Amino acid sequence: MTESSPTPRRRLRAAPAPTPVRPGLRDRVAGTIVAAAAEVFARQGASANMADVAAAAGVARATVYRYFPRREELVSRLAEKAIVDAGTRLQDAGLSSVEPEEGVARAVRALLEVGDYFTVLARERVRPEEGEYERRLLAPLRRLFEKGQAAGSFRDDIPSEWLTNALVDLVVSVTAASPVMGRDDTVARICALFMDGAKARSESDPASEGGPRSTTRRRR
Numbered sequence: 001m002t003e004s005s006p007t008p009r010r011r012l013r014a015a016p017a018p019t020p021v022r023p024g025l026r027d028r029v030a031g032t033i034v035a036a037a038a039e040v041f042a043r044q045g046a047s048a049n050m051a052d053v054a055a056a057a058g059v060a061r062a063t064v065y066r067y068f069p070r071r072e073e074l075v076s077r078l079a080e081k082a083i084v085d086a087g088t089r090l091q092d093a094g095l096s097s098v099e100p101e102e103g104v105a106r107a108v109r110a111l112l113e114v115g116d117y118f119t120v121l122a123r124e125r126v127r128p129e130e131g132e133y134e135r136r137l138l139a140p141l142r143r144l145f146e147k148g149q150a151a152g153s154f155r156d157d158i159p160s161e162w163l164t165n166a167l168v169d170l171v172v173s174v175t176a177a178s179p180v181m182g183r184d185d186t187v188a189r190i191c192a193l194f195m196d197g198a199k200a201r202s203e204s205d206p207a208s209e210g211g212p213r214s215t216t217r218r219r220r
Contacts, residue, residue: 030067033057034081037074042116042176045123050074075124082121083129086114087136095140100148101195104167107141108190111171112183122172138164145198155200163198170194 036057040048050071054061068074089110095103111118121133145163148154154163174190181189 033064033067034077038078038116038120042119078117078120082114082117083132083136086111086118089113090140095144100144100151100153103144105187105191107144108171109187119172119175122168152200154198167194
C-alpha cells in the first residue's frame with residue numbers, strides 16, 4: 001500500500017484593497033457637491049436636505065454623505081468659500097479709494113458676484129471662523145460707512161454697524177428673489193433703495209420731517 005501524498009492546503013486570497021480616490025477626482029466631486037448645495041440652500045433655505053443636494057449635483061445621496069457626513073459640515077464648507085471669495089472681491093474693489101456712494105455700488109457688485117454662496121453664508125448661523133467673517137467681510141463695509149459718515153455722505157444718527165447689516169441683508173434678499181434682473185440693473189436698484197434710507201439729509205429735506213432731526217453735517 002502506497003502512502004498517499006498530503007492534500008495541498010488551499011491558499012486564501014486576500015480581498016483586493018479598495019481603490020483610493022485620486023485627490024484630483026475627489027476635489028472635483030467635492031466641488032460639484034458644494035456648488036450644487038449653494039444653489040439648493042440659497043433657493044430652498046432650511047427646507048433643503050442632502051437628497052436635494054445629491055439630485056442637483058447628479059450624484060448618489062451616499063456620495064454626498066461620504067464627502068460631507070452632516071449637513072452642518074457642508075454648510076461650513078460653503079461658508080468658508082463665501083468668506084474668502086467675498087473678502088477677496090471687497091479688497092479688490094478698492095472701497096477706500098473712491099467716494100462713499102461709489103464705494104457702496106462697488107461693494108454691492110462684489111457681494112452679488114459671490115452669488116449663492118453669499119446668500120447661504122448670510123442666512124445660515126454656522127460661522128466656521130467668526131473672526132474671518134468679521135475681518136474679511138464686515139470690517140471693510142463698516143469702514144466704508146464710517147468714512148461716508150465723516151464726509152457727510154451718510155446719516156450719522158445711525159451706527160455704522162446698522163448700515164453694514166442693512167446692506168448685507170438687502171443684498172441677500174435680492175439674490176434669492178425673482179424675477180432676476182441683469183447685474184447692472186440689480187446693482188443700480190439695490191443702491192438706490194439703500195441710499196434712500198442711508199443718505200444724509202439736510203434739515204430742510206421733507207423726508208426728515210415728522211421724525212428726529214438728523215445731526216449729520218452737511219457735506220461741503
